[in-house]
Amino acid sequence: MADALVIVGASYAGVQLAASARDMGFAAPIVLLGDELHAPYQRPPLSKGLLSGKTSADQLALRGPDFYAEQQIELRLGVRATAIDPAARRVQLDDGSHLDYGWLALATGARCRPLPLPGAQLKGVHELRTLDDALAVHAALDACGPGKRACVIGGGFIGLEVAAALTASGTQVTVIEGQPRLLARSFPPMMSAYVAAAHRKRGVTLELGCGVQALQGDDGGQVRSVRLANGQVLPCDRVVLGIGVVPNVELAQAAGIECADGILVDGLGRTSAPHVLAMGDVANMVLPAVPGGPERMRLESIQAANDGARAAASLIAGQPQPLSAVPWFWSEQHDLKFQMAGIPAPGDQVVTRGDMGSDRFTQFYVRGGAVAAAHSVNRPAEHMLARKLIANRAVIPAEVLADPEADLKPFSTIPNFRPAG
Structure with missing residues (x-):
């Protein structure tokens, strides 16, 4: 199997790479390794529908049960790669066996950032990254009965999605964020303020600008409260951590592959080692050039994983098409669907287009006169249009962009379009 494509990580990126490689005519063997025992599954519902009870675990499969056999993809579950030898083109596995490869793809993803505080190991303190994590949180809160209380540590997307899902299930939720505002890494202040008001309006308590000092438990080792740095104590039955992730670069680093906040890759997913690719949450990708935008970034999203995997598949199949898609993301919180395109600076x-108070609007970010990014709330059609405007580097007068009645479609297809008058 010296010509095989070996994929480490049965994630969105890993499955998409295998599927796209086959679609593009790659005929050599494909081996997909997953260290979990579950077949590849969707991750977004873990912090949304699965916690609220709207989605069941058997609805999460990424592909149907016959897909892998039909596409001649060998899926190996419960298997972990332990070492890479780039010179020999060989991967060592934890069962003592090895695989030779023609191409190796690292879709090793990321893991939850640990909480380095007293009480972090108490019972009832949960991470949320895997299906087993989500099932454990759901079961634990069900066992608490009426009046259950949860503290969510971290006011990023995962933390806020968890807060929304738990609130919908009847849990009293407090979100604790050390920064003075929510989503500080992703949203500008105006959007952060909107998100905070939206969560408070829907029953979530927010503690902003104050870090956690310790988690406190009872004599049985069960978490019972969170003590903040200002001395305030918040009673709770469960704690869910949403303080970010750490990319799983150890396998690559040990093999001498260049890493910096992820595995460094180009627009085709190529790493510094020949015939070794990376994609998904672990990949620090070169991005399509946008004036004033970042040259590269590690994007933690399904869309980036799939787009990076398709670009890598095109290389493997001998039809190289570097990553060119505008980055986009989405999040569901309560009855709000956030859709983000491009990267504000x-x-x-x-x-602002529309009324923020109506929970239906888009904020456009204009750089050098051109649309560079957009954040939409409950405006899916406008989000799709925004992606085209960003790709076209559309130059739109601010008064036109802000007018909900103005037709923006011509700006998405006609370069340097100017409305009459």
């Missing part, structure tokens, strides 16, 4: 002009 400090100094962008902010233009």
